[in-house]
Amino acid sequence: MLSFRLVVILLLSCTQALLSFNHHHRTEHHQRQMMELRSQSQATVDGSNWRIWSVIDQLEERQQQDKSSDFITNKVIQVLHQWGSEWSGQAGFQSLLNKKSLLHEIEESIVALQTLHDWLEKRSNNESPVTLVDVCCGKGITSMLTSYVFKTSSVSDIIMLDKQDINWNHISASNDKIQSQGEDRSFIETWQCNLHEIDSVVERLENKQQLALIGIHLCKQLSPACASVVNALGPEKAPFLCLAPCCLPLAARNFAKTNRQANGMPLLKTKTTIAVRPYESAEERQARKDANQKRLAAKKRTFMDQPCILCAEIHPVQSGEGGHQKANRPNNDVQESSKPRLTLPPTIEMNLTEAFLDKSKAPFDCYVDMLSKAVERDNVKICQSGLTTNAFHDNDANRDNWNAQRKSLYIVASS
Numbered sequence: 001m002l003s004f005r006l007v008v009i010l011l012l013s014c015t016q017a018l019l020s021f022n023h024h025h026r027t028e029h030h031q032r033q034m035m036e037l038r039s040q041s042q043a044t045v046d047g048s049n050w051r052i053w054s055v056i057d058q059l060e061e062r063q064q065q066d067k068s069s070d071f072i073t074n075k076v077i078q079v080l081h082q083w084g085s086e087w088s089g090q091a092g093f094q095s096l097l098n099k100k101s102l103l104h105e106i107e108e109s110i111v112a113l114q115t116l117h118d119w120l121e122k123r124s125n126n127e128s129p130v131t132l133v134d135v136c137c138g139k140g141i142t143s144m145l146t147s148y149v150f151k152t153s154s155v156s157d158i159i160m161l162d163k164q165d166i167n168w169n170h171i172s173a174s175n176d177k178i179q180s181q182g183e184d185r186s187f188i189e190t191w192q193c194n195l196h197e198i199d200s201v202v203e204r205l206e207n208k209q210q211l212a213l214i215g216i217h218l219c220k221q222l223s224p225a226c227a228s229v230v231n232a233l234g235p236e237k238a239p240f241l242c243l244a245p246c247c248l249p250l251a252a253r254n255f256a257k258t259n260r261q262a263n264g265m266p267l268l269k270t271k272t273t274i275a276v277r278p279y280e281s282a283e284e285r286q287a288r289k290d291a292n293q294k295r296l297a298a299k300k301r302t303f304m305d306q307p308c309i310l311c312a313e314i315h316p317v318q319s320g321e322g323g324h325q326k327a328n329r330p331n332n333d334v335q336e337s338s339k340p341r342l343t344l345p346p347t348i349e350m351n352l353t354e355a356f357l358d359k360s361k362a363p364f365d366c367y368v369d370m371l372s373k374a375v376e377r378d379n380v381k382i383c384q385s386g387l388t389t390n391a392f393h394d395n396d397a398n399r400d401n402w403n404a405q406r407k408s409l410y411i412v413a414s415s
Contacts, residue, residue: 047089050098055106056080072114072149076106079148087170096139096170104387105216109142111385112214112242113149115412119212119240120154129156130240131208132186135215135226136195137162140171140188142214147174147186156209158188161201165192195225198277198345199285202232206282212240217407219246221274223371224350228277231376232285235415241375243411244385248352248367249274275347276374291343348374368409377413385410 059077087093099105116132129152134143137160146158160171171188178185193201205211211233215226223245230241280288350370361369372380387408 045089045091045094047084047087047094047097050084050088050094051100051102052080052084052088052097055103056084058103059106070114072110072117075149076110076113076145079145080106082148087173092169092173095167096141096144099139102141105138105141106145107387108216108244108385109145111383111387111410112142112216112244113145115242115383115410116146116212116214116240117150119414120150128209129154130210130212131156132158133205133211133213134158134160135213135229136218136222138164139166140168140190142216143188144170144174147188150186152184152186155186155212158186159205159208160188160190161193161195162190163192163194195222195229198225198228198232199289201229202285205229205233206237210236211238213238214242216244217246218243220249222246224249224274224276224374227371227375230413231279231374232277234279235377239377239415241377241411241413243371243375243413244407244409245364245368245371245411246407248364272352274350274352276350276371277345278348279376280346285345288343288345295342350374364407365409368411372411372413375411375413378415380411380413383410383412384408 056077059073059080063073063077083093083097088097096102120130132143132146132155134140134146137143140160143158143160146155160168168190171190174185175187177183178187191204193204195201213226213230215223218226223243226243227241230238352367352370354366354370368382372382385408
């Protein structure tokens with residue numbers, strides 16, 4: 001009969017072999033995907049009916065009707081013509097240029113880029129160019145337009161930040177043209193990271209020059225997270241923000257569902273708050289991280305010959321001390337546990353209950369107003385873009401659903 005130890009060894013060997021096979025299989029699958037994407041980008045289809053052409057027509061018609069000639073819209077129309085001429089019909093660009101929501105995303109990008117242009121115009125000519133951060137960028141339409149519209153003397157480079165694994169082949173093609181044809185445009189970096197990991201995002205962005213952040217249609221907790229990143233970076237590092245919040249955080253919507261009105265009065269069963277981080281210096285942030293590392297080490301401490309987490313001394317069992325008692329711990333006044341407390345970052349609490357009590361505004365408008373007040377910059381304003389759509393009226397169930405409507409409010413902050 002095989003010994004127990006031999007059985008364990010065999011099981012471990014089989015597991016290791018299986019893991020190795022899976023890794024090799026994933027690698028081959030990834031390589032096949034990359035080859036397919038390259039072949040798709042080179043394949044051609046009929047692009048004459050792609051949505052980019054109707055978007056151009058609608059923007060040009062709107063320009064003629066309004067008799068306006070703002071700089072950004074005119075430049076965007078020129079860029080779209082260039083994209084259509086170069087890339088329409090190439091299968092690898094269909095997900096970008098034939099996107100169902102292309103018009104909406106172009107319109108929203110125009111509003112954001114106009115605010116960026118206005119802010120850049122007010123800066124001193126002696127100031128260095130900024131790095132644009134396209135927060136939760138999706139396909140990166142805002143980033144692509146920025147690269148083509150602004151000169152490198154204003155926007156030196158661009159960072160696309162998104163958690164999802166997205167096909168960004170068009171970004172690579174745009175960057176290739178900069179390198180191969182020597183175009184004077186901003187190079188675009190793509191970062192796949194989680195915006196909710198605020199410390200990690202801030203530490204990575206701190207290595208860049210001055211930043212201008214744009215976040216369009218950030219859903220649920222992403223808008224507070226974006227405001228937290230901007231606050232944490234500080235006004236010197238991130239002097240500009242254009243944020244277009246989307247739907248309310250899930251906690252607020254759940255609050256609305258559970259607090260229905262009775263006889264005209266809301267049933268306030270719960271209180272809903274959303275947290276936004278204020279500014280925290282690099283030293284304060286590091287001290288908080290060190291304290292939490294100390295707590296983590298204390299939770300793992302199992303041997304008496306390791307340093308005490310309270311006084312940094314060693315209390316060997318042989319000495320008979322056995323560590324501190326609750327009554328005589330060195331920091332008994334502040335330390336109630338045998339392990340250091342979890343040190344949380346500072347927060348600004350927004351009480352979203354008020355958004356549903358204020359009858360003079362829609363709940364979303366109140367939410368945007370509260371969020372704007374949590375942004376720590378000298379100049380913060382809410383801009384009404386005027387962008388509307390009747391698409392939600394196609395569904396009778398959404399006719400009176402304010403949260404299903406297109407959001408048109410932008411928070412613009414600068415210092």
